Amino acid sequence: MSRAYAIYKPEARGDEPNGEVIFATTETDALEQYCISWFGGSGEEFTEGVVVQRVPAMDKYLAAQNTIPKSEYLKIRWQVECDGCGFTDDDHELLGDKVFCQDCYDFERLPTQDKEQ
Ligand SMILES: [Zn+2]
Numbered sequence: 001m002s003r004a005y006a007i008y009k010p011e012a013r014g015d016e017p018n019g020e021v022i023f024a025t026t027e028t029d030a031l032e033q034y035c036i037s038w039f040g041g042s043g044e045e046f047t048e049g050v051v052v053q054r055v056p057a058m059d060k061y062l063a064a065q066n067t068i069p070k071s072e073y074l075k076i077r078w079q080v081e082c083d084g085c086g087f088t089d090d091d092h093e094l095l096g097d098k099v100f101c102q103d104c105y106d107f108e109r110l111p112t113q114d115k116e117q
Pocket of ligand 1: 082083084085086087100101102103104105
């Protein structure tokens with residue numbers, strides 16, 4: 001039975017991957033999937049400084065074809081992209097299952113007629 005693992009590098013820089021949630025049976029398997037998907041191979045050179053963390057709350061999304069709502073990522077304090085402008089920030093507002101930065105959130109909350117100007 002696969003379970004959810006959050007894999008990330010706290011000190012990722014440049015074009016290094018920030019992180020990913022991977023469904024795997026063991027921590028080792030999760031790490032290997034992570035390495036293969038990002039680097040095309042596995043080995044200690046890719047896993048240095050990488051953190052693997054079980055996220056039991058996300059286990060149920062395996063059945064939902066791995067579509068994890070952004071709200072779940074916020075719960076584990078990951079940064080997510082704004083659904084309006086794509087900007088990644090620490091401050092987010094949730095509207096339904098969408099995530100918005102403060103500017104987009106204010107815009108989304110405007111009455112419809114005000115948006116069409
Ligand atoms: Zn935005």
